[in-house]
Amino acid sequence: MFTAAVSSPVACCPSEPIAAVGTLSPWRVSVAPMLDWTDRHCRFFHRLLSRHTRLYTEMVTTGALLHGDVARHLRFHESEHPVALQLGGSEPADLAQAARLGEQWGYDEINLNCGCPSERVQRGAFGACLMAEPQLVADGVKAMLDTVNVPVTVKHRIGIDKQESYGFMRDFVGTVADAGCRVFIVHARNAWLKGLSPKENREVPPLRYELAHRLKADFPQLTVVVNGGLTHSAALAEQLAQVDGVMVGREAYHNPWIMAGWDAQFWADAASTPASLTREDVEAAMVDYMAREAAAHGTPWSHIARHMLGLRNGTPGARRWRQVWSDHRLKALPAHEVMALARAACQPAQALTEGALAASAA
Numbered sequence: 001m002f003t004a005a006v007s008s009p010v011a012c013c014p015s016e017p018i019a020a021v022g023t024l025s026p027w028r029v030s031v032a033p034m035l036d037w038t039d040r041h042c043r044f045f046h047r048l049l050s051r052h053t054r055l056y057t058e059m060v061t062t063g064a065l066l067h068g069d070v071a072r073h074l075r076f077h078e079s080e081h082p083v084a085l086q087l088g089g090s091e092p093a094d095l096a097q098a099a100r101l102g103e104q105w106g107y108d109e110i111n112l113n114c115g116c117p118s119e120r121v122q123r124g125a126f127g128a129c130l131m132a133e134p135q136l137v138a139d140g141v142k143a144m145l146d147t148v149n150v151p152v153t154v155k156h157r158i159g160i161d162k163q164e165s166y167g168f169m170r171d172f173v174g175t176v177a178d179a180g181c182r183v184f185i186v187h188a189r190n191a192w193l194k195g196l197s198p199k200e201n202r203e204v205p206p207l208r209y210e211l212a213h214r215l216k217a218d219f220p221q222l223t224v225v226v227n228g229g230l231t232h233s234a235a236l237a238e239q240l241a242q243v244d245g246v247m248v249g250r251e252a253y254h255n256p257w258i259m260a261g262w263d264a265q266f267w268a269d270a271a272s273t274p275a276s277l278t279r280e281d282v283e284a285a286m287v288d289y290m291a292r293e294a295a296a297h298g299t300p301w302s303h304i305a306r307h308m309l310g311l312r313n314g315t316p317g318a319r320r321w322r323q324v325w326s327d328h329r330l331k332a333l334p335a336h337e338v339m340a341l342a343r344a345a346c347q348p349a350q351a352l353t354e355g356a357l358a359a360s361a362a
C-alpha cells in the first residue's frame with residue numbers, strides 16, 4: 001500500500017497546539033457521505049491524502065443490502081479505515097440486519113441518514129423526514145446498537161421545512177441519545193422537503209452553525225460534528241473550537257488537495273504526511289491502483305479517475321490535465337499511458353505548441 005507522505009499545502013494552522021492523535025476524537029475531521037461520489041475508489045483516493053480523516057460511504061439503503069448484491073455495496077480496501085457505512089432506512093429490524101452486515105464486512109461505524117431530502121428517499125419514508133419521527137429513529141438506533149459493537153451514529157439537519165425552532169432538533173437529539181446514540185453529525189441547515197431539489201437543499205436553506213454549537217453546550221457528553229459549507233482549513237479550525245468534529249463534503253471532493261494538510265493540522269501527525277508528498281505521487285499511486293483494479297475486477301480506469309479530477313486544481317495546466325483524464329476516447333489505453341499524456345498536457349511548452357497548431361489550423 002502506498003504510504004502517504006504529504007506536504008502541507010494549506011497556510012492556516014489551528015492557533016493552539018493539539019493533543020496527540022490517539023487522544024483526539026475519531027470524529028474530529030471527516031469527509032461526508034456523498035451518493036455517486038464517495039464510492040470505494042474515491043475513498044481510496046482520499047485516504048492517500050489523509051491517514052486519519054474519517055471517511056463515509058455513499059448512503060446504502062437497507063433494501064439494497066438485504067435484497068441486493070452485498071459485496072458490490074460493501075467491499076472496500078483495507079487502507080480505507082477508519083471508514084463508516086451510511087445506511088438509509090427506517091425499519092428497525094432491517095436497520096439491525098444491515099448494520100450487522102456492515103460490522104461483518106469490517107466497517108468502523110454505522111451511520112443513519114436522517115438528512116437526505118430527496119423525494120425518492122421520502123417515498124421510502126427515510127432520510128430527513130425521519131426527523132419528524134424521533135421515536136422511530138430511536139428504535140432503529142437501539143435495534144442497531146443491540147446488534148453491533150461498533151458505534152452507531154446519526155447524521156441529520158437542524159430542522160425540516162419551515163420548522164426553525166432549536167427545540168425541534170434538541171428534542172430529536174435528546175430522544176435518539178436516550179436510545180444510546182452518542183455521535184450526532186449536524187448538517188447545519190434545514191431540509192425543505194417540498195419544492196427544492198436535493199442540490200438546492202444543500203445551498204438554499206441558510207446555514208446556522210450556532211444551533212450546532214448550542215446542541216454541544218446542551219449535551220456536553222455527546223460528540224457533535226458540524227457539517228455544511230466548510231471550505232477552508234481556517235473554518236474547520238474555527239468550528240473545532242466549538243464542537244468535537246467537522247465534516248467536509250463538496251470541497252473535499254472538488255479540491256481534494258486541501259486534505260493533504262489535515263493530518264498535520266488537525267490530527268497532530270505530520271509524520272504520516274511528510275512535506276515531500278506531491279500531487280504527482282498521489283496520481284502515480286492512483287495509476288497503480290487503477291492497474292490493480294483493472295486486473296482484479298476489470299474496472300475501467302475512467303470509473304476511478306473521475307474522482308481525482310480536482311487533484312491539480314489551482315496549479316498551472318490543471319484544466320488540460322483534467323481534460324486528458326476525462327477523455328473517454330482514451331479508454332482503451334492503459335492508465336499509465338493516460339497519465340503520461342496528462343502530464344505532457346500540463347507542460348507550458350505543450351500548451352504553446354497546441355496553441356500554435358490551433359492558430360495555424362484556423
Ligand SMILES: Cc1cc2nc3c(=O)[nH]c(=O)nc-3n(C[C@H](O)[C@H](O)[C@H](O)COP(=O)(O)O)c2cc1C
Pocket residue numbers: 032033034035036037058059086113115116155187202227228229230247248249250251
Ligand atoms: C453529490 C452529493 C451526494 C450526497 N449524498 C449524500 C448521502 O448519500 N448521504 C448524506 O447523508 N448526505 C449526502 N450528501 C450531503 C453531504 O453529505 C453534506 O451533508 C452536504 O454536501 C453539505 O456539506 P458540504 O457543504 O461540505 O458539501 C450529498 C451531497 C452531495 C454533493
